[in-house]
């Protein structure tokens with residue numbers, strides 16, 4: 001028996017262990033609080049289902065912390081309220097390196113709006129469920145969007161220009177708008193300006209006369225600045241208002257990269273399982289999700305890389321492009337996934353796209 005070989009292997013194993021522990025996982029945990037204006041049993045179910053989807057979205061795109069921050073999980077309480085729509089704040093922070101992270105938070109949710117937002121029957125009634133988007137938005141605030149910007153040096157109040165370099169680069173590419181910053185909301189009620197991406201706030205009259213025929217609902221939140229799929233940045237998840245008559249808000253690369261500016265480790269949209277690599281495991285996710293439609297805000301976790309709430313050939317093509325460029329830094333692909341297999345899948349994906 002030779003002892004030399006295990007002796008040589010030991011440092012390799014040690015390195016592997018270090019690499020595995022250096023990247024802390026990212027975890028959110030929720031507690032529904034009860035009070036005098038509490039949730040009904042039916043509302044609790046709606047909120048818990050929506051929280052599950054919002055959690056899945058954030059845990060797919062955020063995969064850990066930079067600077068070796070050791071935050072085991074972020075507990076967030078959800079408290080029933082009877083005014084406003086929803087609001088959120090962090091309730092604890094920690095500093096790691098030069099970054100200040102949220103370590104806990106609270107979300108206020110108006111119980112009188114839950115049924116409305118779970119089945120939209122207001123202006124432009126479409127029966128869609130906006131609760132998961134609403135909660136994902138508020139969780140974004142808990143994690144630092146609009147709340148830890150100035151503390152982390154990526155925003156100066158009343159400039160309406162977010163300057164974190166990762167988000168700016170993402171915004172300029174994603175929305176073909178090379179302005180050198182991400183436009184921040186400068187209008188709306190308390191808590192809205194300086195804390196969201198910019199849109200035309202209909203409720204505040206920024207978009208026109210709220211006293212005209214049809215009131216604010218007759219106005220348009222759109223800015224005319226759109227991504228490759230024609231989605232106006234006004235309808236992004238972290239803009240200043242949910243506009244249910246314009247369908248469900250979408251998650252942009254700009255928002256995800258702004259989390260990178262706030263010290264989080266983030267995953268690419270094609271990294272469906274959020275393990276930090278784009279590879280065969282993600283393709284398997286896409287394959288099992290293929291054909292799904294009418295998905296919610298966590299659709300990324302089913303392979304919806306373009307976030308249009310359906311899993312189809314377009315998502316595969318984005319994965320294919322991403323896996324090609326990420327191959328240099330990603331782990332080697334399993335040998336079984338040959339070019340021929342990929343080409344076959346590409347063909348299936350293309351014909352599926354054409355059929356629709």
Ligand SMILES: [Zn+2]
Nearest residue numbers: 137141196240
């Ligand atoms: Zn907000």
